Amino acid sequence: MNGGSVMKVGVVGAGTMGAGVAECLAQAGHGVIVVDPDPQAVDGARSRMRDSLRLAILLGRTGGPKPAEIAARVRWTDSPTELRDAAFVIECVPERIDLKEKVFAELDRVCGPETILATCTSGIPVDRLAASVTHPEQVVGLHFMNPAPLKDTVEVVRGPRTSAQTLDRALTLLASLDKTGIVVGDGPGFLLNRVLMLCIAEAAAALGDGIADAATTDALFEGCLGHPMGPLRTADLIGLDNVHDTMTALRELTGDDHYRPPESLEALIDAGHLGRKTGRGFHDYR
Ligand code: NAD
Numbered sequence: 475m476n477g478g479s480v481m482k483v484g485v486v487g488a489g490t491m492g493a494g495v496a497e498c499l500a501q502a503g504h505g506v507i508v509v510d511p512d513p514q515a516v517d518g519a520r521s522r523m524r525d526s527l528r529l530a531i532l533l534g535r536t537g538g539p540k541p542a543e544i545a546a547r548v549r550w551t552d553s554p555t556e557l558r559d560a561a562f563v564i565e566c567v568p569e570r571i572d573l574k575e576k577v578f579a580e581l582d583r584v585c586g587p588e589t590i591l592a593t594c595t596s597g598i599p600v601d602r603l604a605a606s607v608t609h610p611e612q613v614v615g616l617h618f619m620n621p622a623p624l625k626d627t628v629e630v631v632r633g634p635r636t637s638a639q640t641l642d643r644a645l646t647l648l649a650s651l652d653k654t655g656i657v658v659g660d661g662p663g664f665l666l667n668r669v670l671m672l673c674i675a676e677a678a679a680a681l682g683d684g685i686a687d688a689a690t691t692d693a694l695f696e697g698c699l700g701h702p703m704g705p706l707r708t709a710d711l712i713g714l715d716n717v718h719d720t721m722t723a724l725r726e727l728t729g730d731d732h733y734r735p736p737e738s739l740e741a742l743i744d745a746g747h748l749g750r751k752t753g754r755g756f757h758d759y760r
Pocket of ligand 1: 485487488489490491492505509510511512515516565566567568569570577594595596597617618619620712713716721727
């Protein structure tokens, strides 16, 4: 642990990102409360975290406490009231504006006046969510990447009302996780997804037009541009449902039709192919 004292940190949502962020926090020694109303999501997150902590030891990524000791720092609950004395809460619920606004309003009721409220949103402006709380200066974006335990850099979003102290506390928390925060301004998609979602949308549309199949598209980005992962493989990793929600939110927020989810993406989702998590997306992982 590096740069900051141990805190009580809340995570709202035990999905892909919530579980990953909770693991990073527990690994760094923080006490973590994860809130999710869905018992199946909680069971899945617990077992993914156990597997990931064991793998970290096997790969020599960590030589610290045993996985069971780290996992014991996390408490799982369906009750947001347990977040009342958290120093920080990181919201990781699905990418829907109305849902996130509801969660922020609830956190405002439940948490103490000092709590920093962070969102892991892929692209909903931080200031839009800050409008649901009494202290908008204590709201910040922490756009962790997936898988959170393996990614060293976080896109940190400073809203127009985020205070310097909040930003400083967010960067200190990231430093305690051995992660670097890169700060950007607020706006739909911030920097990364403003660009990445257009790239995925165009790659999926080109696939639909018969210009190149998924393997060819990704091979071009990887071979010619040196990207470690092409746009369609990246979409599979993010989760195609999540990509769809992010494009839909960006289209709603910007009015720009370039963010319209392409038909090839919708067809995969309709068939239940959501990317790596279901074994098939643009690529087949089975
Ligand atoms: P997910 O669907 O895997 O998980 C969302 C979780 O939130 C589910 O377990 C669900 O039960 C829970 N949830 C729903 N309503 C809730 C509520 N009211 N209170 C508490 N929990 C609730 O989603 P995810 O992929 O983890 O994405 C979460 C957020 O992180 C989204 O905003 C997404 O855009 C963002 N994000 C995702 C990725 C990625 O690669 N998946 C990367 C960066 C950011």
